Amino acid sequence: SYELIQPPSVSVSPGQTARITCSAVALANQYVYWYQQRPGQAPVLVIYKDTERSSGIPERFSGSRSGTTGTLTISGVQAEDEADYYCQSRDSSEDYVVFGGGTKLTAL
Amino acid sequence: QVQLQQWGAGLLKSSETLSLTCAVYGGSFSGYYWSWIRQPPGKGLEWIGEINFRGNTNYNPSLKSRVSMSIEWSKKQFSLKLTSVTAADTAVYYCARGEVGATPTYSDWFDPWGQGTLVTVSS
Numbered sequence: 001s002y003e004l005i006q007p008p009s010v011s012v013s014p015g016q017t018a019r020i021t022c023s024a025v026a027l028a029n030q031y032v033y034w035y036q037q038r039p040g041q042a043p044v045l046v047i048y049k050d051t052e053r054s055s056g057i058p059e060r061f062s063g064s065r066s067g068t069t070g071t072l073t074i075s076g077v078q079a080e081d082e083a084d085y086y087c088q089s090r091d092s093s094e095d096y097v098v099f100g101g102g103t104k105l106t107a108l
Numbered sequence: 109q110v111q112l113q114q115w116g117a118g119l120l121k122s123s124e125t126l127s128l129t130c131a132v133y134g135g136s137f138s139g140y141y142w143s144w145i146r147q148p149p150g151k152g153l154e155w156i157g158e159i160n161f162r163g164n165t166n167y168n169p170s171l172k173s174r175v176s177m178s179i180e181w182s183k184k185q186f187s188l189k190l191t192s193v194t195a196a197d198t199a200v201y202y203c204a205r206g207e208v209g210a211t212p213t214y215s216d217w218f219d220p221w222g223q224g225t226l227v228t229v230s231s
Contacts (some may be wrong), residue, residue, distance in 0.1 A: 031209070033217040035153075042202055043153065045219035049209075056221060086153055089215065095156035095214050097143075097168045 002026055002091040004100035020079050021054045022070040022087030022097040032070030035061060036081075039048040047072060049088075074105070076099065082107050110135035112222035114203045120229045126190040130203030130222055131183065137161055141215035142179065142186040146199040147224075154199075158206050158215055161188055166214050171219035193229045200224045 012018045022032055026030040031050050035043035041064045045054040047063035050070060062076045070089075093098055116128035130142070142160040157167035159177040167175050173191070179186045190197060203222040206215025 014130060015138075031216065035218075042221040042224050043218075044221070045217060048207070048217045048219075052141045062193040095158065096168050097215075099155065 001002050002034075002098050003070075004051065004089060004098055006085075006087060006100040006103045008044065008101070009106065011102045011108050012077050014079060014107045015076055018074040018081075019076075020072045020085050020105065020106055022072075022089075022100050023068055024061055024098075025068050026051045026091060027065065027068045027070055027089060030089045030091075033095070034070075034072045037083045037086065039083075046085075077105070077107050079107050081105060110205060112203050112220060112221055113207065114201075114222040114225050116201075116227070118226055118228060119184075120193055120227065122194050122229060122231050123192055124229075125189065126193050126197065126201075126227055126229075128201055128203070128225055128227075129185055129187045131185045132162060132205070133184075136176055137181065137184045137204075139208065140179075141208060142202045143206045144177070144188045144201060144217055145204055145218070145221075146197075146201045148196075148199040156188065156190075160208075162211070164215075193227075195229050195231060198227065198229045200226050 034047040037043040050065040051063045060074045084102045110132045114130040138161040141160045143156040144156040159165045176189045197203045204218040209216035
């Protein structure tokens with residue numbers, strides 16, 4: 001089965017840059033998408049098609065992909081960015097959606 | 109601005125059928141896939157499946173035997189049924205709009221999401 005691998009947690013000091021990775025062999029041929037989920041809230045789309053920022057998302061959020069790894073970068077992390085972040089892609093051969101296990105971002 | 113509002117029974121017993129409905133306000137109903145995604149307490153997201161405005165469906169292979177989805181055009185609503193539930197189906201269930209990308213037979217990403225409904229299955 002198809003899995004997206006994310007680190008369970010990332011910690012940075014406020015104002016620093018956080019990078020969250022998402023890896024899978026199939027990402028070489030598929031877009032990666034990123035969602036932010038604050039405690040008790042529904043997920044919100046942050047990045048689509050690897051690099052496109054969703055409407056209303058601050059410019060400090062950016063996405064990239066290199067080979068089989070997608071990366072969500074948050075430049076100048078703020079306290080409000082503390083949340084769980086999930087990557088998502090699609091297994092086109094099976095027509096089903098896959099989410100990564102999620103990464104908890106902590107601003108120390 | 110599109111908003112999704114969902115509802116359904118929050119407490120079920122094992123072997124019962126889960127039933128949830130999601131209404132779409134303020135946007136087009138056609139041209140999208142309408143999805144269900146769930147999240148067990150303290151865990152990650154799991155895609156359940158999707159249906160488009162023509163009634164075409166895609167389901168997670170791991171749930172396919174128990175899942176059915178339907179759509180009601182006139183009310184701009186779509187629904188989820190999950191049969192023979194167990195404690196493992198306890199989760200917050202979200203509805204979401206799926207954006208169709210280059211391939212029209214499925215959605216690529218999800219935006220926006222409904223508020224979520226906690227469904228608890230007791231034995």
